[in-house]
Amino acid sequence: xxxxxxxxxxxxxxxxxxxxxxxxxxxxxxxxxxxxxxxxxxxxxxxxxxxxxxxxxxxxxxxxxxxxxxxxxxxxxxxxxxxxxxxxxxxxxxxxxxxxxxxxxxxxxxxxxxxxxxxxxxxxxxxxxxxxxxxxxxxxxxxxxxxxxxxxxxxxxxxxxxxxxxxxxxxxxxxxxxxxxxxxxxxxxxxxxxxxxxxxxxxxxxxxxxxxxxxxxxxxxxxxxxxxxxxxxxxxxxxxxxxxxxxxxxxxxxxxxxxxxxxxxxxxxxxxxxxxxxxxxxxxxxxxxxxxxxxxxxxxxxxxxxxxxxxxxxxxxxxxxxxxxxxxxxxxxxxxxxxxxxxxx
Amino acid sequence: xxxxxxxxxxxxxxxxxxxxxxxxxxxxxxxxxxxxxxxxxxxxxxxxxxxxxxxxxxxxxxxxxxxxxxxxxxxxxxxxxxxxxxxxxxxxxxxxxxxxxxxxxxxxxxxxxxxxxxxxxxxxxxxxxxxxxxxxxxxxxxxxxxxxxxxxxxxxxxxxxxxxxxxxxxxxxxxxxxxxxxxxxxxxxxxxxxxxxxxxxxxxxxxxxxxxxxxxxxxxxxxxxxxxxxxxxxxxxxxxxxxxxxxxxxxxxxxxxxxxxxxxxxxxxxxxxxxxxxxxxxxxxxxxxxxxxxxxxxxxxxxxxxxxxxxxxxxxxxxxxxxxxxxxxxxxxxxxxxxxxxxxx
DNA sequence: CAATAGCACTCTCGTTGTGAGAGTGCTAAC
DNA sequence: GTTAGCACTCTCACAACGAGAGTGCTATTG
Numbered sequence: 001x002x003x004x005x006x007x008x009x010x011x012x013x014x015x016x017x018x019x020x021x022x023x024x025x026x027x028x029x030x031x032x033x034x035x036x037x038x039x040x041x042x043x044x045x046x047x048x049x050x051x052x053x054x055x056x057x058x059x060x061x062x063x064x065x066x067x068x069x070x071x072x073x074x075x076x077x078x079x080x081x082x083x084x085x086x087x088x089x090x091x092x093x094x095x096x097x098x099x100x101x102x103x104x105x106x107x108x109x110x111x112x113x114x115x116x117x118x119x120x121x122x123x124x125x126x127x128x129x130x131x132x133x134x135x136x137x138x139x140x141x142x143x144x145x146x147x148x149x150x151x152x153x154x155x156x157x158x159x160x161x162x163x164x165x166x167x168x169x170x171x172x173x174x175x176x177x178x179x180x181x182x183x184x185x186x187x188x189x190x191x192x193x194x195x196x197x198x199x200x201x202x203x204x205x206x207x208x209x210x211x212x213x214x215x216x217x218x219x220x221x222x223x224x225x226x227x228x229x230x231x232x233x234x235x236x237x238x239x240x241x242x243x244x245x246x247x248x249x250x251x252x253x254x255x256x257x258x259x260x261x262x263x264x265x266x267x268x269x270x271x272x273x274x275x276x277x278x279x280x281x282x283x284x285x286x287x288x289x290x291x292x293x294x295x296x297x298x299x300x301x302x303x304x305x306x307x308x309x310x311x312x313x314x315x316x317x318x319x320x321x322x323x324x325x326x327x328x329x330x331x332x333x334x335x336x337x338x339x340x341x342x343x344x345x
Numbered sequence: 346x347x348x349x350x351x352x353x354x355x356x357x358x359x360x361x362x363x364x365x366x367x368x369x370x371x372x373x374x375x376x377x378x379x380x381x382x383x384x385x386x387x388x389x390x391x392x393x394x395x396x397x398x399x400x401x402x403x404x405x406x407x408x409x410x411x412x413x414x415x416x417x418x419x420x421x422x423x424x425x426x427x428x429x430x431x432x433x434x435x436x437x438x439x440x441x442x443x444x445x446x447x448x449x450x451x452x453x454x455x456x457x458x459x460x461x462x463x464x465x466x467x468x469x470x471x472x473x474x475x476x477x478x479x480x481x482x483x484x485x486x487x488x489x490x491x492x493x494x495x496x497x498x499x500x501x502x503x504x505x506x507x508x509x510x511x512x513x514x515x516x517x518x519x520x521x522x523x524x525x526x527x528x529x530x531x532x533x534x535x536x537x538x539x540x541x542x543x544x545x546x547x548x549x550x551x552x553x554x555x556x557x558x559x560x561x562x563x564x565x566x567x568x569x570x571x572x573x574x575x576x577x578x579x580x581x582x583x584x585x586x587x588x589x590x591x592x593x594x595x596x597x598x599x600x601x602x603x604x605x606x607x608x609x610x611x612x613x614x615x616x617x618x619x620x621x622x623x624x625x626x627x628x629x630x631x632x633x634x635x636x637x638x639x640x641x642x643x644x645x646x647x648x649x650x651x652x653x654x655x656x657x658x659x660x661x662x663x664x665x666x667x668x669x670x671x672x673x674x675x676x677x678x679x680x681x682x683x684x685x686x687x688x689x690x
Numbered sequence: 691c692a693a694t695a696g697c698a699c700t701c702t703c704g705t706t707g708t709g710a711g712a713g714t715g716c717t718a719a720c
Numbered sequence: 721g722t723t724a725g726c727a728c729t730c731t732c733a734c735a736a737c738g739a740g741a742g743t744g745c746t747a748t749t750g
Binding site: 370372373374375386390391393394404407408409410 | 712713714715
């Protein structure tokens with residue numbers, strides 16, 4: 001595959017770079033003039049023909065400039081992947097924001113989404129970390145009124161789930177506290193699997209709550225990760241390809257279906273390790289709604305403990321050179337934060 | 346102002362109705378043919394000229410049909426306001442969804458946003474109810490690791506706030522529980538005001554936590570309502586006025602600035618009672634970004650206890666006849682739910 | 691033999707012109 | 721008061737056309 005001469009390589013890079021910020025087909029003459037390569041337009045034409053032949057470029061119609069093909073972008077990105085680093089000043093600014101925000105998960109998620117969207121000028125998606133082997137830590141039962149009880153569950157990783165239960169009949173706070181205390185002793189450190197093998201509790205209230213806890217933990221394990229945070233929708237609305245075609249507009253529909261989004265994030269990153277970046281260009285033939293878009297995703301967190309995914313969606317000609325390092329950096333940052341949050345346990 | 350003859354009235358209604366679902370200027374001939382009024386196109390023209398004179402209609406250019414002006418929409422809406430009711434079957438379907446969902450606030454909010462968006466084909470906004478006189482009920486302190494402590498606070502209305510604290514030094518769960526118990530006894534039922542008059546606690550940990558509780562309750566009171574839920578963005582993206590002009594596109598920017606949205610919701614509904622609907626047409630001269638849009642808002646909840654706001658944003662020619670009853674119905678439904686949730690206290 | 695200059699060819703795009711169609715306002719007749 | 725008729729205006733869709741940009745190919749050059 002990699003039978004490109006050095007000259008073809010730089011040419012291809014230039015073309016893609018130019019197209020990314022002009023959004024218009026780039027021709028041989030323009031290329032020869034704007035960038036000081038010591039080549040005539042004719043030579044460039046020959047090379048361009050070759051690159052087109054090889055599938056890296058495409059021409060919208062006979063006499064227009066060339067436009068990168070998906071293959072072209074892919075090549076471009078693979079070059080970009082290793083080299084690019086976010087400028088130190090930007091790194092500092094971002095870290096600073098994180099460390100001075102309130103140390104809560106949803107603050108971090110929102111911030112991450114915001115940073116990604118601003119830096120990349122695309123739409124950002126951040127999926128909260130999912131504790132992979134959820135272990136029970138603590139439950140609180142708080143009577144709020146009549147028959148309604150607030151149940152707050154804490155997992156070992158710090159994940160919290162709250163739920164309002166409606167009991168068959170009113171129960172005093174004393175009895176609730178006693179039940180909670182007994183269950184805390186019994187369940188501390190257990191996984192869902194371990195819990196399901198327990199024998200029935202003598203006290204019927206204990207038994208009822210136990211079942212609810214089990215059910216809730218299953219629910220948390222089932223949905224791959226918690227919530228999804230998004231930012232930057234308006235960034236992309238202005239792009240030329242979004243105002244004309246309605247192809248890319250369909251892509252935005254994804255953001256209204258959390259389930260689909262979840263699926264996409266987890267599926268595409270499940271086989272990649274934390275720290276590795278994945279770039280999905282033009283839906284890769286699989287995702288029809290993303291035909292004209294690209295997606296840069298990374299998994300973050302502590303493998304085996306808690307991981308989440310985050311990424312940026314944009315037009316196929318998105319500013320990869322900015323997006324890729326940003327995604328990588330934010331993923332690393334969040335990994336650190338998650339790690340700090342878990343490690344002492 | 347209301348010097349319209351009966352005939353002008355029906356004509357105006359017909360024109361607006363037609364424009365709402367055709368999105369095209371409506372002419373006298375079309376009107377005479379499609380709807381069986383016993384009038385010739387010439388007569389209709391005369392009436393249309395009169396309506397234009399009075400400011401209810403407008404013509405994009407000399408020889409095109411008429412288009413409703415903002416004033417026209419306003420008239421239309423005021424007629425609609427009282428009469429319209431949601432069909433019973435739809436009412437049942439919606440109620441059903443609510444009563445079979447998990448009885449949690451954020452489930453309800455999400456559902457409300459979804460229902461509003463689907464029914465009205467616009468963008469929905471739902472602001473969680475804000476407990477107006479926040480009263481403390483209960484606090485739990487749970488050691489999660491080292492120096493970090495999870496604080497869960499429950500308010501009388503069932504509102505919950507959780508926060509992770511980092512203490513100066515590790516504290517055992519026993520001591521945390523004791524502190525929580527003491528504070529629960531001390532603070533139960535108090536408002537922020539009442540709390541601030543308390544004298545300092547003897548135990549330094551108690552005192553620290555007390556301050557944090559106070560701070561957190563202030564935070565909850567300050568931000569007018571809790572979170573904002575949104576749905577249906579893609580509904581509106583397809584509308585003709587959104588694909589051409591970028592005026593309305595700016596309106597969507599609002600949804601990325603929770604603060605602005607908050608402001609809009611609270612400001613415009615603060616002087617109206619729960620149950621009353623407000624329709625903002627074309628930004629009413631105040632909101633520049635909403636120039637080409639309309640907004641149907643209602644306040645819901647239990648006045649004096651906990652109220653929130655909800656609404657639908659759409660193009661100026663939105664389906665008011667569906668949106669208005671839906672907004673009213675969902676507001677009433679949420680009011681009931683909030684009421685049920687609070688009343689027994 | 692790779693690089694280049696030159697040239698004929700192709701395709702898009704913005705402009706201009708034109709005619710059909712839709713809608714209006716006005717006046718005169720019912 | 722209502723309507724028929726008519727002249728007028730304006731938009732919109734379509735066609736023609738020329739400028740401009742870009743290409744591929746071939747002959748020439750260092």
